[in-house]
Amino acid sequence: MATTTRLPDPVRSFLAAIALGGGGLAVGTILVVITQFAALSAGIELTPLALVVTSLVLLQGIAFGGVAVAYSRYRGLGRSYFGVSVPSLRDVVAVVLGYVTALVAAFVGAFLVSTFGVQAGSNQVTEIAAQDPEVLLLLVPASFLLIGPGEELLFRGVVQNRIRESFGPVPGIALASAIFAAIHYVALTGGAGGRLVTIGILFFPSVVFGTAYELTDNIAVPALIHGAYNATLFSLAYLLFKLTEMSPGGVPTGLLF
Numbered sequence: 001m002a003t004t005t006r007l008p009d010p011v012r013s014f015l016a017a018i019a020l021g022g023g024g025l026a027v028g029t030i031l032v033v034i035t036q037f038a039a040l041s042a043g044i045e046l047t048p049l050a051l052v053v054t055s056l057v058l059l060q061g062i063a064f065g066g067v068a069v070a071y072s073r074y075r076g077l078g079r080s081y082f083g084v085s086v087p088s089l090r091d092v093v094a095v096v097l098g099y100v101t102a103l104v105a106a107f108v109g110a111f112l113v114s115t116f117g118v119q120a121g122s123n124q125v126t127e128i129a130a131q132d133p134e135v136l137l138l139l140v141p142a143s144f145l146l147i148g149p150g151e152e153l154l155f156r157g158v159v160q161n162r163i164r165e166s167f168g169p170v171p172g173i174a175l176a177s178a179i180f181a182a183i184h185y186v187a188l189t190g191g192a193g194g195r196l197v198t199i200g201i202l203f204f205p206s207v208v209f210g211t212a213y214e215l216t217d218n219i220a221v222p223a224l225i226h227g228a229y230n231a232t233l234f235s236l237a238y239l240l241f242k243l244t245e246m247s248p249g250g251v252p253t254g255l256l257f
Contacts, residue, residue, distance in 0.1 A: 013166035014175065017159045020071060021179045024154045025186070028055075028063030048132040052125065056142050060150035068153045082157040083217040091221050098212040098225040102205040103232060109201035121188035121195035129241060136238040140231045148227030155180040155206075156213045156222050164214075173210035180206045205229060 007015070035054055039046050046054065072081060087095065113120050129136050139147075155176055164172030181202040188195040209222040 010166040013162055017162045017176065018179060020067060020162065021155060021159050021183055024064045024067040025059075025183050027067060028059030029186075031058040031063060048128045048135055049138065052128060052135050052138060056139075056146050060146040064150040064154040068158045071158050081161065082153065082219045083213075085218050085220065087218060087220050087224070091216050091218055094212050094216050094221050095224045095228070098208050098221070099228045099232075102208040102225060102229045105204040105208060106201060106229075106233070109204060113197060113201065118197050119190065119194045120201070121190040121198040123198075124187055124189055126237065127189065129237065133238055133241040136234045136241070139234040143230035143234065144224070144227035147230055148223040148225075151180070152209065152213070152219055152223040152226055156210055157219045160210055160213065169214050173207060173214055177203055177206035177210050180209075 032055055035058060036046060036051075068082075072078070110120075125135070125139070159179055160172050160176035163175045167175065181199045184199060184202055185195050188198055209226055212225055213219065213222040
């Protein structure tokens, strides 16, 4: 009589988390490619601004949010699984502390990279911004409306919670942060070594997002921290472009996530 070998629960949780995070990225990428192909076929040339808007809506909005919602429905989970609520005063304090901590972590990482002369990867959005710096201004509100909520819903609300079920809170934060940082590999330019350096920097702010979520059990908290964090970095990048007229290689894009 044939028997079915079942993977241990921790292994299944980790593989499911990777599949969910990677699946969100894959779905979004496919949607973006299809949209761009359709535009080209129709003779429509997408401007840098249109490219960014398309990516934001299809990837962070539809793909990440869609995968999270599909997963919750598949498992019969409600809003309580994600911890969705209006931030309390305690949550607001956590947002402020998390925002400052995430920025400090990113700047310290970038400082160490610069000090040791290590080459870090660059974010592709900077190359687009080199053609039209105004794109960065669009990314400031988008950080709060799409990037923060979409990425945190998937990577904290789904991926981190899924890992936590089998491994506990600390491994859940660490592993989800590693997965979140790793998926940015495709958004970076440069050699493999430089991309890995940037991913290493991103891991630490990601841990801040995950810790804030674990402590508050409210997905709005890491979403706001992430949004404020990104908005600050995009604003700084815009100022660098406008005030110094830097080329893409001159902007410290290791800070842009």
